[in-house]
Amino acid sequence: MDWLTFISKLVEALAWPTSILITIWLFRRQIVQVLPQLRKVKYKDFEAEFGEAVRKLKAKAIPMLQPVNAEEVLPESSAKLERLVEISPSAAVQEAWKEIESAAKALIDRLGYKLDYGIPTPYRLIERILEKTEIIEQRKLKIFNELRRLRNKVAHAEEYEVTPEQALDYIQLARSLKNFLDDIDKKKE
16 A cells, blocks of 8 residues: 555545534534533433433333322422422432332341442342342332433433423332332331
8 A cells, every 4th residue: 555545545534533523613612502401311322301211101100009199299208309309300319219229228128138338239239139039020120120220310411401390200100119118118027
């Protein structure tokens, strides 16, 4: 290969990447203005809006779990969630997940299992124990898993926005699952 062919192939290989970088640089101000308004985020191979995912999960979950009334979504013991939804819906979603996780941990503890919280992903261990003991049927375990995934999207995708209504829907589902886990825990006493 001579130098002329080498330079020709190099220019050919760098043409598209260079064009894209120049376009991004030219429109950087407009891109920065649009980014905060994004409601959809693509993370790896999973792309969905939070609200759509919650709505689908709610349609699946409510028949299986005892639904929590709107008044019960934010009881007095969780007035902080009500304030949090107004201030930061994303933080409210994360706090609602913590309630599910706490209920699952209490149930697992009652069953005599000891969790190692030193591992980086204790929720996987929680999920495995719930599955292994078969105290939760597979469909409800999938709801647990879906709520965890939605919480992770909110927690780890920087540009991901959640509206207060979507947060309340998530909290309602989370409360239903938490109540279900609490009921099982009470029966195991």
